[in-house]
Amino acid sequence: MSERVLVQQLQTRQDGPVSVSGWVETVRDQKKVQFVILRDETGAVQLVNPATRPSTGSGDGDANANADAAAQAALALTDTISNLATGTFLTVHGALKHDERVKLGGVEIKVGSLEIAAAALPETPIAADSGLDKRMDWRFLDLRQRRNNLVFRVQTTLEHAMRQYWIDRDYIEIHSPKLMASASESNAELFSLDYFEDKTAYLAQSPQFFKQMAQSAGFGKIFEIGDVYRADPSFTSRHATEYTSIDAEISWIDSHEDVATMQEELLQHAFQAVKDKHGAEIEELFGLEVVVPAIPFPRIPLAEAREIVAARGYEIPRADGDLDPEGERQISAHVQEAFGHEFVFITDYHPEIRAFYHMRDDETGLTKSYDLLYKGVEITTGAQREHRVDILEAQAREKGLDPEHLGFYLDFFRYGAPPHGGFGMGLARVLMLMLGESSIREVTFLFRGPTRLAP
Known part of the structure; x- marks a missing residue:
């Protein structure tokens, strides 16, 4: 198991492999790229994944088996992220990259794989404008x-x-x-x-x-x-x-x-x-x-x-x-x-x-x-x-x-x-x-x- 790194520690960590755990705050599922804001008890970090969508062309029977397996894994990862509900607790393994253009802390993680610890129901019972009693x-x-x-x-x-x-x-x-x-x-x-x-x-x-x-x-x-x-x-x-x-x-x-x-x-x-x-x-x-x-x-x-x-x-x-x-x-x-x-x-x-x-x-x-x-x-x-x-x-x-x-x-x-x-x-x-x-x-x-x- 990779060592868990807290979000507040990412800015002082060198680029490279990293694992963070927390809960999903938001998901932006765009056509070519997916963004997830993952929050833990110390802060939030942006996850990024190049979206892989199902191919509409005919398959090549002679395609390299390894390439096909990688494509299927990428497709599965894209599908998993598309279906993440706010509040889902998960661990992400990926590559940390410092980029001053990223507004959230100047760092992001390119997703390699996700491990869902506990999925949340798709609709939360409270919203930003909910009353105090609720x-x-x-x-x-x-x-x-x-x-x-x-x-x-x-x-x-x-x-x-x-x-x-x-x-x-x-x-x-x-x-x-x-x-x-x-x-x-x-x-x-x-x-x-x-x-x-x-x-x-x-x-x-x-x-x-x-x-x-x-x-x-x-x-x-x-x-x-x-x-x-x-x-x-x-x-x-x-x-x-x-x-x-x-x-x-x-x-x-x-x-x-x-x-x-x-x-x-x-x-x-x-x-x-x-x-x-x-x-x-x-x-x-x-x-x-x-x-x-x-x-x-x-x-x-x-x-x-x-x-x-x-x-x-x-x-x-x-x-x-x-x-x-x-x-x-x-x-x-x-x-x-x-x-x-x-x-x-x-x-x-x-x-x-x-x-x-x-x-x-x-x-x-x-x-x-x-x-x-x-x-x-x-x-x-x-x-x-x-x-x-x-x-x-x-x-x-x-x-x-x-x-x-x-x-x-x-x-x-x-x-x-x-x-x-x-x-x-x-x-x-x-x-x-x-x-x-x-x-x-x-x-x-x-x-x-x-x-x-x-x-």
Whole structure:
């Protein structure tokens, strides 16, 4: 078997014999020549074959047998190419030739032979103008597009860069359980399932409690990239019932500012990695530039943000005092105009709109927490956590939570815990906004929502 060569390797390879494998993207079957665009996971290459058509003349009984066999083979190859369906997976063996006139990479392969691994049906169920729901039904076909392939290359680079940032700074990676005996934050938005011996288990909404447990365990600095689940019957472009959460927690902090500083450094490092590796291709396929954020990010207290939004002519309707989606867009527009920045930390939230475990400032009574907005959309909630068990219990009661139902969590703090804090960030939202997409479904490998469990 000939060694398989990836399409991206062809430009640096010398002319001569070569084998490539991929799927058929297009076929142009002309009278005298056939062209096939073959795509693999790294790019596309043009295949060319001089067409051999059936002869209309009478055969020569004395024709050379070898010549006749070659003609029959050429005729069979032409017929095979004529009948190739889009999406057919095959291997081609042929001769690589560099030719600057070839628009697709400046190389082409003259076909010697084809080996079909799996033929596709002649008509595909989706087209370039198919709607999002239809494309999600046939996601494996939708993902064959170069543009969609790039999404997940960007995702890989983004995650790797974040991991590298943390590992270089001696963080520990954890994998927290996704089956829970009780709620991880509240009793809302929980998926339940039958467990052994007539027990009920719940899918984790967040690794929050276990991130904090790692602080009590003396881990110091941890991160996790993993799935979380929210039984939220929302149909917006930025919500899902299962998504990937990027989480970090650090010990021995003075305030939530330490967490925010770590996160902005993390994002700057990760965005730079994406720009360095994929910036040109993102500009080509998505029509936008990846902007590496300058640090520090702007910081605006929530009360001031509300005043700025009101001055822009928008009254936030939420009774709890938090920003609604339009308020987030308005404050982000202000930050872009005033600071030329795509990110902004909104800080100093009232305890009523924050989790019970957020630490409160002794002077203001507001929480030591923030939301991070990117291009007008919230991607993160971060905070310093309350590590004093008596205050935790009191704040839980204020929220209507029974401390007895939080027993395992509160035990983390009964035997000592350092001052600590962290954040959770939605991976799909970051990708959606970075690439200028309109929905997280476009940047999620297989989306899960209230009405979608397949494929």
